[in-house]
Amino acid sequence: MMDQNKVKIEAKKILDRFxxxxxxxxxxxxxxxxxxxxFERAEIKGKSEDFKSELLKNAPQKDSYFVIAEKGKxx
Numbered sequence: 001m002m003d004q005n006k007v008k009i010e011a012k013k014i015l016d017r018f019x020x021x022x023x024x025x026x027x028x029x030x031x032x033x034x035x036x037x038x039f040e041r042a043e044i045k046g047k048s049e050d051f052k053s054e055l056l057k058n059a060p061q062k063d064s065y066f067v068i069a070e071k072g073k074x075x
Contacts, residue, residue, distance in 0.1 A: 061068040 056062050056067065059067040059069070
């Protein structure tokens with residue numbers, strides 16, 4: 001049976017070595033945004049009903065208006 005203190009000390013050593021190794025990794029600073037003049041798209045009428053019916057047709061479980069889904073089940 002291992003001593004908990006020994007495990008904690010060994011885990012800290014591993015984490016410290018990993019942190020030092022990460023310090024050596026060079027990364028590029030990247031900005032993750034898009035600057036747009038228009039923030040909203042114009043709504044296209046008539047298309048949303050087609051989309052809804054196609055989505056509901058493809059859904060394994062649904063009621064008349066909603067998809068009944070469980071995370072990770074619908075593939």
